[in-house]
Amino acid sequence: MTKTLLLGLDGATFTVLDGFMKEAGEEGVVMPYLAQLVKTGYSAPLKSTAHPLTPPAWTSVSTGRTPGHHGIYDFVRFEDLGKDVYFTLYDSRDIRVETFWQIAGRQGKSVVSLNFPMLAPPPEVNGALVPGFVSWKHLRRNMHPKSLFDRIKAIEGFDAQELSWDFEREGQIGEIMPDAELHDWVEGHLPRDKQWFNIGLALLSEDQPDIFALMLDGVDKIQHQAWHRLDPKYWHPDEADEAAHKVRQVVLRYYRELDTYIERLHKAAGPDVHLVIVSDHGFTGAEKVVRINRYLGELGHLTWAKSDGSEAAKRRDLANFANLDWENTQAFCPTPSSNGVVIRKQSEACPNGVPAAEYAAFRAKLIEDLLALEDPETGERVITAVQTREDAFPGAAMEDAPDLTLTLCDHGFVSVKNLEPAVVTRPVPMGTHHPDGIFVMTGPGVENRRGPAMSIVDTTTIVAHAAGMEIPKDFEGKIPATLYQPAHIAANPVKIGAAAGQNAAVKSDQEASDEQKEEVLAQLRMLGYLED
Amino acid sequence: MLQTLDIEHRLKSTLDEFVADWGLDAEITAETWLVEDLGFDSIDVIQFIVAVETAFDKRNVGFQELIMQDGRYVDDLSVGQMATFLEARLPAA
Known part of the structure; x- marks a missing residue:
């Protein structure tokens, strides 16, 4: 039976969600289920990484470590060759520390982790892992276990191209679009999160992992392009023309669907589950x-x-x-x-x-x-x-x-x-990204209140504790003192365990690099530059 | 050193698996060009390098020296070029 459900909403912010959780004239309550969770559970602003960006921030959730330890700073990394600089993409082999998904397996917990970025090529986990931000052409190779692709392919309505990261479409972020074009661009994002939801619901129901985690990134994409139709600071319905209203309507449709995904996944997980909803950063207007x-x-x-x-x-x-x-x-x-x-x-x-x-x-x-x-x-x-x-x-x-x-x-x-x-x-x-994301939690023993600001790395510690794991001593997050009722935390004390390991790929690189150094030293010795 | 034919064989099988879902009808040979024959884009090239490094269990082979020439990213790469490059870079099996 699933004990812990982690839902990531890329870029979600209370600046927008607070309005969507209230009755608002003709628009009604856009996200009634989220409103109920916030009303009955614990919520707080969640401070992102020092630079609030998707790759470092979600990697902090995936590792419980800040970027200075996990080593992911951007989508793109570069190697300075002196006369040239070679740009390429960060991937999971650049994460210097063991991921939470692997640590959970070592502690005997099963996991399903879906759509968290920077996890391709996928690490081996006790369960299923599909990394995010992978083009449809590379999905099959980038799943763990290898057989998962054929299983997912059999889910009714599965469409690899709808599910996957479309680099061309996402490359349009930042372009000025007329409202008609913006409407279609936003609408094009709706099926993607639906695909992830369908996969999530199927794996949650069939596998019942100890820890289920799904990240939905439509929030971020839509907010980047349609912020002026979302933020109460810029959205003035009386001044907006029909095309602008159409954009607003399709954006609201996305958030309404998102609310039903949260509700259905929560209900599928069962009544005693700890549900944690977080974003990697907030949003504002640039x-x-x-x-x-x-x-x-x-x-x-x-x-x-x-x-x-x-x-x-x-x-x-x-x-x-x-x-x-x-x-x-x-x-x-x-x-x-x-x-x-x-x-x-x-x-x-x-x-x-x-x-x-x-x-x-x-x-x-x-x-x-x-x-x-x-x-x-x-x-x-x-x-x-x-x-x-x-x-x-x-x-x-x-x-x-x-x-x-x-x-x-x-x-x-x-x-x-x-x-x-x-x-x-x-x-x-x-x-654009703002440092203040969201944290919402419900479940056994969780207090009903709005708490003070937390750190994004607290998320991993909270999820590990809720799943009954020992917290690796090098995790940087903590359980906020106001999160649980005193009786619950007394009955379920935080247990600190051994430090997490290093990423095996990084270790092997280090060994390779040591080998290369030895080769260079041997050559220098042969040339008489070094004395033994 | 790994032999050119061994490398080519492993490269071709990696590439076969890499493009398995792409709906292509192309036989992979040493003369196959990634962009012209298989429709690679820049992300595919990066992903293929990851796949090759995984297949040969060796990272930091120095592919940037093959991909960047005179300060420019090359327009295309053939399987044969990659095999020759790997032959020079990979240690003995």
Whole structure:
């Protein structure tokens, strides 16, 4: 019998949900079931990772660790080769620590984990795991166990293309769309979450895992594009035309369907289940475009790549990662989603990098210059905080983090395009990530109240405890003191166990890297550079 | 070193499995081009590298040196090119 049900709603925010849980004229109560859960259970704002972004934040839920320990910072990672920078995608092999899904298996718990990102290739778990953000073409290979694809394929209505991540469609996020186009774009997202729900319901009912976890990411996608039709700050029904109302209606249809998915999964799990609903970050509206690499260029820290006009060069210019003259670049932002600035250090491969002795002064001056960037329209500063990596991402994986992480005045993501001016106002506000996500929990012994802000890593500790597991001593989260009734926590005390393991793939990389070092040392010895 | 034919054979079987659900009707040979013949996009290339690294149980083979030439991502790759590259990079079996 399932004991713990974890539902992830990517990007869900009380800014929107509070309104949907109340009677609102013709729209009625959009999410009555969620309203009931909040009314009878525990809810709180959930603080995301230092940079509130899907890959690091959901990986924190999947590991119970902050990014400085798990090592995932963005969708895209890069390798600095000196003359070039090679961009590729993060994958599960980059997660430095064992995932919660594996730890649960070691403690004898069965799991079903669906659609959590950064988990491809999938780790072996005691149960079933389908990673999120995988194209339909790669689904079969990326499921655990291997036979799962054929089982899922047999579920009535299954459609791999509807289920999977459509890179072309998601690449349109950020484009300005007329309402008619936006309506169709939003409508195109509805079947995806329905597919995940169908799979979830089937595996929950048939397998009855100890821990069932499903992430639905339509909330994030729809909020990015249709925020101006959602946020009470921007949505003024009396001023909206018919096309705008049609967008609002299809968006509400999505949230109504989402509410029924929550209800049906909760009921399928049984009455004594602990239900935990979390988002990886919240949402708000971004009004500014901040072309950070343009500004870094104006400061003299980077040089743009010269285009030869070829098709390949045009494609590269359009790609959403920095396209620079790497031999003449000292500081750059790699991707819009990173909101990070990387300072290149001087080395044999990168002779024009910042010398080690000058790094501290260079970084301090850069922080000062970044904080000084002003919006020419208002004279106000557009970067409100610059965090160093030791402040934002302490841990064994800190060296992989950007040197600096920026927070913009409207929480927006930066642009890495070579356009001017460096700061401009968007014609339409765009949905962007806010650090405050949501936490909602119901079940035996759970208090009925709104609690103080929690950390995203608390989620994993809470789920592990609710499932009757020992909490690995290196988990960074805690059970909030106000979450449970005193009698419940007295009868079910938190048990701390052995630390979680390392990711086996990372360990084998480390061993490989040690082998390579040994080979180099052996060659140097042969050449007489080293004495034994 | 692994022999070219062994590598090619393992590459081809990895690729066969990789495109199994794509509805293609193409025989995989050393002369098969990923983009032109199999319709790979950039995400497919990244995923295929992961699949190859998994098949050969070796990460960080240095595929970036095959994919990036003169500061540019190459337009296409053949199975034969990948096999030759792997032959030079993989340690003895």
